[in-house]
Every structure is written in C-alpha cells, then in structure tokens.
Amino acid sequence: MRCGVKKIVSIPSSYYNQLVSLSQGFKNSTIVITNSNQSLTKQKLPEPDTDIALHATFRLISKDIDNKTVMLEPFDLPGMIVCHQEPDQPLTIVNSSSGDAYSVFYWYQDWTEVIKPHL
Numbered sequence: 001m002r003c004g005v006k007k008i009v010s011i012p013s014s015y016y017n018q019l020v021s022l023s024q025g026f027k028n029s030t031i032v033i034t035n036s037n038q039s040l041t042k043q044k045l046p047e048p049d050t051d052i053a054l055h056a057t058f059r060l061i062s063k064d065i066d067n068k069t070v071m072l073e074p075f076d077l078p079g080m081i082v083c084h085q086e087p088d089q090p091l092t093i094v095n096s097s098s099g100d101a102y103s104v105f106y107w108y109q110d111w112t113e114v115i116k117p118h119l
Contacts, residue, residue, distance in 0.1 A: 015059060018059045018060045018061070019057055019058070019059055019060075019075065020057070020058055020059075020060055021033075021053075021056045021057055021058070022056075022058065023045065029044055029045065030044070030045035031043065031044060031045070032044075032045050032046065032056040033056065033058075034046075034052060034055040034056045035055050035074040035076070035077065035082075035093055036055065038077075038080075038092060038093040038094075039090055039091070039092050039093065040082065040090065040091045040092075040093070043056070054075060054076050055074070055076060057074075057075035057076070058072045058073060058074055058075060058082070059072070059073040059075060060072065060107065061073055061081070063104050068106060068107060069104050069105065069106060069107065070104070070105055070107045071096070071103050071104055071105070072105065073096070074093060077093060079095065079096050080093050080094065080095060080096060081093070081094060081095075081096045081103045082103065082105075083102050083103040084102045084103070084105075085102065
C-alpha cells in the first residue's frame with residue numbers, strides 16, 4: 001500500500017513564464033500566499049523544493065490580450081482556480097468549470113504582490 005504518494009507530472013515549457021508566487025515583505029521576513037484545503041493562507045517564505053513552495057505557486061491564466069485580467073490556478077491543483085466570494089469573505093479555490101466573474105482578477109505587472117478582485 002502506498003500512502004501519501006503524489007505523482008509528479010512535468011508541465012509544458014510554455015507554462016514557465018506563467019508561474020508566480022504572491023509575496024510581501026513583513027518584519028524582516030517574506031510572507032507568501034499558499035493554498036491549503038481549498039482556501040488561501042499566508043505563510044513564511046518556504047525553502048525551495050518543499051511542499052509549501054509547491055502550495056505557494058500559481059499559474060496565471062490570461063483573460064485578455066493585454067494580460068490585465070487573469071485567473072489564478074494553484075500549481076498543485078490543476079483545473080481549480082482562486083475565486084472571490086463576497087466582501088469580507090476569504091478567497092477560496094473552486095473547480096474552473098464553475099468559475100465566473102468572481103474568479104477574474106486585475107493583474108498589476110509592476111506590483112506583482114498585489115492582486116485585486118475583478119468585480
């Protein structure tokens with residue numbers, strides 16, 4: 001019996017420039033956004049090649065030609081996307097087939113740590 005073993009599948013090289021981690025400096029450290037149990041959390045910047053580093057990686061899926069609006073797909077949950085619920089509610093992770101306007105965000109290229117919901 002094999003417990004807790006995940007199969008790693010290589011990704012197309014065209015995805016490399018679409019992978020991001022969302023981070024912010026905080027009190028002499030760096031905080032990243034990670035996915036955990038289909039919700040988003042903040043954690044200290046992980047060491048490379050760790051599970052947390054994997055959970056802190058997202059793929060940008062462009063929704064327009066200028067890459068100004070994007071959807072965020074957790075790297076370790078292909079086919080899922082980050083979704084905004086209601087004001088003052090946490091971001092969640094849902095199946096991409098159920099995505100709507102609440103799953104599209106404005107992307108600020110110069111401020112890579114800032115993402116605003118596209119409502």
